Amino acid sequence: MDRNSTGLVFVLPALIVLAMLVAYPVAYTGLLSVTDRQGAFVGLDNFSAVLGARATPQAFWNTLWFVGGSIVFQVVFGTAAAILLNQNFIGRGIVRSITLLPWVVPGIVAATTWAWMFHTEFGIINYMMTGAGVIPEPIGWLTNGSTVMPVLIAINVWKLFPFVAIMVLAGLQSIPNDLYEAARVDGANFWQEVFHIMLPQVRSVIVAVTLLLVIWGLNSITIIYAITRGGPANRTLITPIQIFRLAFESTNFNQAAALSVMFFAVALVIVIIYIKALASTPGEVK
Amino acid sequence: MGSVNIAQARKSYGALEVLHGVSVNIANGEFVVLVGPSGCGKSTLLRMIAGLEAISGGEIAIDGKVVNTLAPKERDIAMVFQSYALYPHMTVEANMGFSLRLGGAPKDAIKARVAEAAKMLGLEDYLKRYPRHLSGGQRQRVAMGRAMVRKPKVFLFDEPLSNLDAKLRVQMRSEIKRNHQRLKTTTVYVTHDQIEAMTMADRIVVMNGGVVEQVGSPLELYDRPANLFVAGFIGSPSMNILSGRLENGTFMTADGTAFAVPGMASFGNRDVRLGIRPEHLCLDPNGLRAEIVTVEPTGSETQVMMRLGGHDVVGVFRERVVNAPGEMLPVSIDAERAHIFDPQTGKRLEA
Structure with missing residues (x-):
C-alpha cells in the first residue's frame, strides 16, 4: 500500500461513522420527501402539500423575524459588552465571568425559568412592573400575539449575546496596544477609537460569529418549543418547529422531510449570500 | 514648532x-x-x-x-x-x-x-x-x-x-x-x-x-x-578602560606596564581609570608590547584585540595587520587623547 491509501485506511472508521450519522439521515430525508407513508414514489406531492398549508408561509416569516431580530441585538449587545469588558475597571474578572453565565445555562433550564418569569399571573416581571406602576395591569407576555415574539427574541438574545461578547473580546485583546496609542496621539476620543480601531479590527470575528448565529438561529428549537410550542395561534411557529410538529406530533414524516429539504435549500442560499457579501469585502485586516 | x-x-x-x-x-x-x-x-x-x-x-x-x-x-x-x-x-x-x-x-x-x-x-x-x-x-x-x-x-x-x-x-x-x-x-x-x-x-x-x-x-x-x-x-568599538595608578605623570597598570600621560601631573599620585579610544592606539616599533588575541580586518582598517597591561584592549589601525594571534604587536598610546576617570565615582577628572 502506498502512503496515500494507508492514510485512507486510518480515516476510514471516522468516515464510516460520519456517513452513518450525517450522510445517511440526509439521504434518507431526501428519499422520505418524495415518497408516501407506504414508501411509494409520489414525486413532488409532499412539497406541494406542505407549501399549501397555511402555517408554512407564516412560519417562514416568523423564522425571518426571529432569526433577524435575534442576530441584530445579539451582535450589538455582544459587541458592546465585549468593548466594555475590554476596559480596565475594578472587578472586571468577576463581571466577565457573570456575563458568560447565560450561555452556560442549559437552554431548557433557561427557557423554563424565563417562562415562569414572564407568566401572566405568577411571573416576577408582571409583579415588579405592576408594583412599580410601569404598567397598570398584568400583561400576558406569552399569550398576547403582539408581545410573544419580541419576548422570545429577547430571551434568545439574552442566551447568546455572551457568546458574541467572548468571541469579540478575544478579538479585541489581539489588537496591539500601539494602535490605540497611535490613535490617541492622532487625536481620537473613546468613540473614535471604537469606530476606527476596535470595530474594523474585529470585523472578521463579527462576520464569523454572525454566520454562526444565523446557522444556530435557523436551527433553534429549544427555547421556543419549551416556552410556547409555536403558539399562540402559530405566532411563534418557526419553520424548525413546524417540521418537528409535522414529524412528531402529526407523524407526517414525508411532509416534514419535504419541508426540511426546502428549508435546507433556503438556509444554504442565505448562508452563501452572506459569505459572499461580507466575508470578501476588500480592506480586510490580515 | x-x-x-x-x-x-x-x-x-x-x-x-x-x-x-x-x-x-x-x-x-x-x-x-x-x-x-x-x-x-x-x-x-x-x-x-x-x-x-x-x-x-x-x-x-x-x-x-x-x-x-x-x-x-x-x-x-x-x-x-x-x-x-x-x-x-x-x-x-x-x-x-x-x-x-x-x-x-x-x-x-x-x-x-x-x-x-x-x-x-x-x-x-x-x-x-x-x-x-x-x-x-x-x-x-x-x-x-x-x-x-x-x-x-x-x-x-x-x-x-x-x-x-x-x-x-x-x-x-x-x-x-x-x-x-x-x-x-x-x-x-x-x-x-x-x-x-x-x-x-x-x-x-x-x-x-x-x-x-x-x-x-x-x-x-x-x-x-x-x-x-x-x-x-558612545563610540564603536568602545573605549578601552585601563585600571592603574598615576604617579608623577606616568600611568602604570598592576603588571608594571607604564607610559607617560602628559598634562596629568596636577592630579598627583592616585588610582585612576584611564580611557583610550581604539583609534588612539598606533603601531609603533618602539611602543609597548601587546599580545594579539584576534585580528579582524574590515578592509579599510583592522581591528585588533590584544592583551596589554593585564587588560583586553582593542586597537583600530589604518594599517593592515598581518600578525597572527599570539604574536607580540608593538603599539603606542596617544596619551594626550587619554581620558582619566575617578575609579570610585566613575567621573571624569580634568587637569
Missing part, C-alpha cells in the same frame, strides 16, 4: 521608581536623541512627553505650556512607533490623513496635506495601498508621513529603525535627518543604537538607570565623556 522642557521628571510604577528626576531642555527646532541601554527609561520618558504615560513627578512643558495633565491629542505632538502602528484596515492615504480627519479638516485640505507629505517621502504611488502591501521601509515612511501631515510642534520617534535591515536603516537615518533639516520641527528621538545617536543628533542625552548621564553634542560626548558610562557607551 516648539521647545520641550523637562524638569525633574519622575516616573514610578508603584513603589518602583524608574525615572529619578530627569531634566532636559530641548530648544525649538532641535533634533535631540535619547540614547541608553534597554531599561534606562528613555522610552518611558518619550511616552511621558507624548502623554501615553502619566508623569509621577516633575513637569514637562511643550512650547512653554505645562502638559502634565493634558491628553496626547492636546499636546500637539506626533509620534512614530517602533512597530509603526499603522492602521491595518486603512489605505496609506487614510492612515496619513487620519488625524486631520479626526480633527474635522475639509476633505480637499486633507488630500492636499497628504499629497504634500507623500511627495516629500516618495510615497505618491502607494497612497491607495494597504500597509500589508508595503515593505518595512515603506511602512516606516508612511508612519513618518502620518506624523508630518499634522505639522505638530514636536515629533517623537520611538526606536523607529530597529525593525529594518542594516542597509535600510542607514538609508532611513539620512532620510529622517534630511526631513528634519527641511521641516525644522523639534524632534525627540529614542534609540539604543549609539551610532544612530551620533549620526543624527544635534544633541544627545545619554541615559542610564533612570538618570541622565550626560547631555551634549555628539562630538562633545565623544571627545569629553563625563563619566565611565558615557565613555563606554
